Amino acid sequence: MNDAAGRLMKAPENFLDAAGIRRVFAQARQGRRDFIRGAFAAAGATAAAPIALGADGDANILELPAHSKGLGQGVASDGYGKPSKYERNVQRRHSPGLTQTTQSSVSFAPLQSLFGIVTPSGLHFERHHQGWWDVDPSKHRLMVNGSDDKIIKKAMVFTMDELMRLPSVSRFHFIECGANTGMEWGNVAVPTCQYSHGMISCSEFTGVPLKTLLDLCGADWKRGRFVLAEGADGSSMTRTIPRSLIDSGEVIVAYGQNGEMLRPENGYPLRLVVPGVQGVSWVKYLRRIEVGDKPYGSKDEVMHYIDLMPGGLHRQYTSTQECKSVVTTPSGGQVLLDKGFYNISGLAWSGRGKVKRVDVSVDGGRNWRVARLEGPVMAKCLTRFNIDWVWDGKPALVQSRASDDSGHVQPSYQQLRAVRGARSIYHNNAIQTWLVQDSGEVKNVQLS
Numbered sequence: 001m002n003d004a005a006g007r008l009m010k011a012p013e014n015f016l017d018a019a020g021i022r023r024v025f026a027q028a029r030q031g032r033r034d035f036i037r038g039a040f041a042a043a044g045a046t047a048a049a050p051i052a053l054g055a056d057g058d059a060n061i062l063e064l065p066a067h068s069k070g071l072g073q074g075v076a077s078d079g080y081g082k083p084s085k086y087e088r089n090v091q092r093r094h095s096p097g098l099t100q101t102t103q104s105s106v107s108f109a110p111l112q113s114l115f116g117i118v119t120p121s122g123l124h125f126e127r128h129h130q131g132w133w134d135v136d137p138s139k140h141r142l143m144v145n146g147s148d149d150k151i152i153k154k155a156m157v158f159t160m161d162e163l164m165r166l167p168s169v170s171r172f173h174f175i176e177c178g179a180n181t182g183m184e185w186g187n188v189a190v191p192t193c194q195y196s197h198g199m200i201s202c203s204e205f206t207g208v209p210l211k212t213l214l215d216l217c218g219a220d221w222k223r224g225r226f227v228l229a230e231g232a233d234g235s236s237m238t239r240t241i242p243r244s245l246i247d248s249g250e251v252i253v254a255y256g257q258n259g260e261m262l263r264p265e266n267g268y269p270l271r272l273v274v275p276g277v278q279g280v281s282w283v284k285y286l287r288r289i290e291v292g293d294k295p296y297g298s299k300d301e302v303m304h305y306i307d308l309m310p311g312g313l314h315r316q317y318t319s320t321q322e323c324k325s326v327v328t329t330p331s332g333g334q335v336l337l338d339k340g341f342y343n344i345s346g347l348a349w350s351g352r353g354k355v356k357r358v359d360v361s362v363d364g365g366r367n368w369r370v371a372r373l374e375g376p377v378m379a380k381c382l383t384r385f386n387i388d389w390v391w392d393g394k395p396a397l398v399q400s401r402a403s404d405d406s407g408h409v410q411p412s413y414q415q416l417r418a419v420r421g422a423r424s425i426y427h428n429n430a431i432q433t434w435l436v437q438d439s440g441e442v443k444n445v446q447l448s
């Protein structure tokens with residue numbers, strides 16, 4: 001709760017214990033029980049009533065189904081497991097009409113259906129500028145060269161086999177397209193969190209630190225302050241990466257994603273992982289690294305991925321994904337079936353480090369409670385938060401506000417627009433609001 005000055009106060013009602021949860025459920029079910037009791041009385045059932053009531057009279061628990069009596073299926077024959085057929089609705093989705101062709105489009109991850117922090121590889125969002133390829137790893141090469149003969153000692157060309165013999169690291173990081181939530185700058189534009197926030201995913205990535213490769217080639221650390229990364233697809237994706245990011249060993253030349261090789265859509269067999277930085281710098285189908293002494297000013301950094309500011313100026317090279325969060329349940333398009341107990345759940349992240357705290361409001365930001373962060377909380381990685389909520393059946397405005405360990409706090413739309421205007425595309429990290437209507441239907445809204 002906030003005190004009058006808006007400071008957070010200790011909220012003892014923050015967590016319900018088991019008894020509290022039972023009490024809330026019992027209250028919510030009371031109406032249904034009364035109905036069932038009435039039905040049994042009408043049927044003249046007396047002795048059986050207490051047992052049937054204990055199970056709510058549910059045939060699904062009272063009768064043995066076929067799968068409890070018969071023989072199940074043999075071991076999988078197709079060798080690679082798939083989700084249950086009952087989960088068919090959990091899919092990444094694109095937005096027809098958003099771009100002219102599917103090759104230069106986006107498919108959004110179904111955040112509302114995911115648990116924890118890892119995005120299953122088959123549901124990882126996709127963003128292609130010129131279509132994806134299934135590149136033959138035996139023919140794929142990575143070249144490391146310098147912008148002149150002196151800036152590195154020895155240009156090298158690596159095969160995949162050679163790269164995979166080098167010392168590797170595995171790390172959990174999120175990747176977020178700079179344009180995530182970009183359609184919402186001026187007004188509400190999309191119905192669900194899949195479309196408003198689904199250009200983010202989180203995986204365990206495995207590969208070789210880029211620093212290791214640059215050291216192998218004898219890069220001149222004094223002059224070579226920038227690196228150009230280039231992809232092997234038709235979009236000629238090229239981005240400048242400052243050496244300051246590479247020095248820490250964070251930037252990885254990755255081949256692994258969630259325990260297996262990268263998926264073709266995500267850059268198989270090799271992509272750059274640039275933790276905390278917008279997705280466009282995570283060059284897929286990585287084929288070349290050039291060490292240089294100044295930023296490259298490539299088309300993907302001077303024409304695209306610039307931030308239009310109020311007054312007509314624009315910002316360039318704003319690549320850090322700032323502190324942000326979103327409630328994924330309840331979220332737009334979902335329906336709460338009854339009042340009573342709910343677990344509000346969501347995701348928080350920051351390109352600057354670790355999520356330190358997430359506050360949740362159910363009254364449009366008047367009062368805030370501190371959510372539970374699920375561990376481990378890792379730097380430049382998604383963090384799952386949860387908080388108890390008892391919905392009283394009245395309209396509610398559900399919000400989350402993240403802060404990170406660098407001191408940044410997620411802004412409201414008012415605060416963000418005051419600085420950035422409303423005509424930008426990139427780096428919208430404003431607080432999201434979901435309106436739970438009295439019907440239980442959840443809608444995307446913006447508070448003015």
Ligand SMILES: Nc1nc2c(c(=O)[nH]1)N[C@H]1C(S)=C(S)[C@@H](COP(=O)(O)O)O[C@H]1N2
Pocket residue numbers: 124125126127128129130175176177178230231232233235237265266267278279280281282283284285
């Ligand atoms: N070679 C190449 N790399 C690329 C792109 C691309 O089209 N081609 N798209 C970039 C953009 S804009 C984003 S947001 C991320 C998306 O990565 P994903 O498709 O694995 O989600 O890849 C980046 N790297």
Ligand SMILES: [Mo]
Pocket residue numbers: 127176177178179279280
């Ligand atoms: Mo992107």
